[in-house]
Amino acid sequence: MRQLPLNLSFRAASGRENFLVSACNAEAVRWLDRWPDWPSPVLRLSGAAGSGKSHLLQVWRQASGARVISGAGLPAAVPALLKGGGMPPLAVDDAHGCPDPAALLHLYNRCREDGAFLLLAATPGAWRAVTLADLASRLAAAPEIRLGDPDEEVLAAVFLKQCADRRLNVPPEVLAYILPRLERSFAAVRSLAALLDRESLAARRRVTIPLAAGVLAQAAAGDGGNRSAVDSAGTAG
Numbered sequence: 001m002r003q004l005p006l007n008l009s010f011r012a013a014s015g016r017e018n019f020l021v022s023a024c025n026a027e028a029v030r031w032l033d034r035w036p037d038w039p040s041p042v043l044r045l046s047g048a049a050g051s052g053k054s055h056l057l058q059v060w061r062q063a064s065g066a067r068v069i070s071g072a073g074l075p076a077a078v079p080a081l082l083k084g085g086g087m088p089p090l091a092v093d094d095a096h097g098c099p100d101p102a103a104l105l106h107l108y109n110r111c112r113e114d115g116a117f118l119l120l121a122a123t124p125g126a127w128r129a130v131t132l133a134d135l136a137s138r139l140a141a142a143p144e145i146r147l148g149d150p151d152e153e154v155l156a157a158v159f160l161k162q163c164a165d166r167r168l169n170v171p172p173e174v175l176a177y178i179l180p181r182l183e184r185s186f187a188a189v190r191s192l193a194a195l196l197d198r199e200s201l202a203a204r205r206r207v208t209i210p211l212a213a214g215v216l217a218q219a220a221a222g223d224g225g226n227r228s229a230v231d232s233a234g235t236a237g
Contacts, residue, residue: 019052020153020154022151023148024149025051025148028045028146028147029056035117038117038143041112041117042112042118042138042142043120044143044144044145045120046121046144049186049187051186057091057093060119066089066090067090068093069090070093070097071093071096071104072094074100074104075098075103078106078107081110086116090116090118091120091121092107096126101132112138120139127140127144149185152179158186159178163196166197173209174208174209177212
């Protein structure tokens, strides 16, 4: 009897001690550690989905006292920010998701005028897609730090963190099975952890190699997890 897994949210660990520094992100960490000694009050943080941008924004928030705003929520937040007497340090997560580029332009200009710090996180291609000319020129003038592609050490660490955030135990032999078969992307790591968690709950059994094999087969088939990993892998051990 499969158990229906409830779509419960989980709290992701976002402290500095939970962030693995490796070659793919060391430059970005060095820049954030330099704060407030930045060459410009505005800094762009670029990285693929799941690369750790949001985590680094939270690390910087803890160090700077910055307010973190989502790109989607920026237009609603900007009027109140512009009315204030002094602009606090700000971080915009998924800045490319802002539906009103003019709002981001106004915020950028105000931060430059006040000398307030502004950290903008987005996917790399998003900066090239900006159509508002004044905003595009200002963004091009701001230094950009990049999060690179993950190596195997980082993939393993991110995967285990995603599982730990879900309180999902993955034995070493299962991790050793998964890593060579895992797509080299942060998005794939996050998706696999979520699928493993769901299937483990649904089947009411621990994470094993057969269960992992079924979930990997689902991911490869691109079926979105509609088929049971236990069914696709046969009897799980």
